[in-house]
Amino acid sequence: MFKADTAAVAKSAPRRAMLRVAGLVALALFALLLPRVATALGNPALISLATRMVIYAIAAASLNLILGYGGMVSFGHAAYFGVGGYAVGILYYHFSAGEPFLGFIPGTNQFLVALAAAILTSALFALVLGALSLRTAGLQFIMITLAFAQMVFFLFVSLKYYGGDDGLIVRRRDVLFNLNMADDTTYYFVCLAVAVVYHVVFWRLVGSQFGLVLGGIRQNERRLAAIGISTYRYKLVAFVIAGAGAGLAGALMANFAKFVSPDMLNWSRSGELMIMVILGGGATLLGPAVGAVLLIGLETVLTGWTEHWQFYLGPILILIALFTRDGILSLFKDGSGGRD
């Protein structure tokens, strides 16, 4: 992404910009018309499928901030996704039970309040876990983020009050203005709107001074120290922003599925998010979204054919990884170029 702004590719820049705009318009049209197409095809399940893709696009993008841009291989990102989901589930539980959470926080079924709570809670988890894990680097960092995520996983498994292993049912989706949230098409558009806003914010973020520092941290941390930047603080803030994004996605997912369970925090879910980022292209704005659509799409198609779908998914992923050095999006770039 960064490189596209430079004169190294200046010759083709206008054409590339046109292509990009055309691509975005096509994407927007497709996303907007999808429910109609689904109805026309008599296949309303497509709307649910698309909603999941949109939600995972947000989760994968949030991981991309630290994995793709910052070069921090966090293997525990599902934890924040799950915490966001549980924030919605627990608040709804206390809303319907009529008794406050921890004795003083009233429950809610208000969508915006629940979303804000999910973002704050997951950010707080990321702050604590990030502050500890970021003292390490490399393999150690991968292992410690995984270990912390597993701790959070078992925390929710052991919370019998909120269903433990069985999870927690959200009987109705949270209320947003007077929208009919129970309608899957409406809820799809709500998620789509959130995703668009999220990606706009993300786009500003990675182009900002903070984003420039973050990309520098990935490339050479020693250089950043040598120009007077204490990288730890920047990494931690990025980690918190990433966690908050995953929490937002988790909150959307809890409302979509009307159900939260420890499965949301499982380590394999963290792996899926990483695959989405790498598949679509790290350190690109829309790469993770492409990865999310692709992975969930493949999963859906393959499960329709065979119950041994994972057996076929593996080789497909390997082929994609082999033939696209920097993810699917890199296929649409010029021949040369680095990760950006």
Place this chain on the structure above:
Amino acid sequence: MTETLLRIANLTKRFGSLAASDGLSLDVLDGELHAVIGPNGAGKTTLISQLFGEIVPDDGAIWFAGRNINALSTAERVRIGLARSFQITQLLLDYTALDNVALAVQAHRGHSFRFWANARRDRPVRERALETLARIGLERRADTAVSEMSHGEQKQLELAIALATRPRLLLLDEPMAGLGPAECATTVELLRGLKSETTILLVEHDMEVVFALADRISVLVNGRCVITGTAEDVRNDETVRTAYLGEGDL
């Protein structure tokens, strides 16, 4: 009399049985260009890394502008006025040359917790970065990705980045190594111009350059400073001749 900007007292660093710094003491005066020479393995780069906070000394003290900086991190040292160039370049390869310098300018201006405005459209930062690039003659290459620049250009970029933080003391670790003759000449001219602006501690192998530029020269042998003096002093010193200069050309 000029003040001492950097005081190194009894600096000691051992790697196993090898003493890279062995009770090294050295003063750098404010405003001078102080060259450090010595045979291979004399501990020159280790000295710079210790001054810059990248290697922790076993013993001894480092004073900068009257303040003991032993406990400061690298980033903190940079913020009070140190800068270094690396012998083996440490650059942000995916970014352009201008991005690399601009990031240093940005860092020098304070924190970077700015999350919304496009950093690449920050006029004051970009202009200042471009000026700095122009000083080393790299402005034509401003928008080139560093990974596509030649080794010589990358070495010069190192220097531009160090300058962009407006240091009081510039630690240069063999800025000429690997440069072509033309690039070498540009860099020498640049250093000559810089002498009036900032204090420089220069580690360099090219004797011609050292004798032409340095106000004072320290000779390091086996982690110790055996003499500090003018070019003339060093040339005539008996210990230096046997320990170092005897083996090469002078």
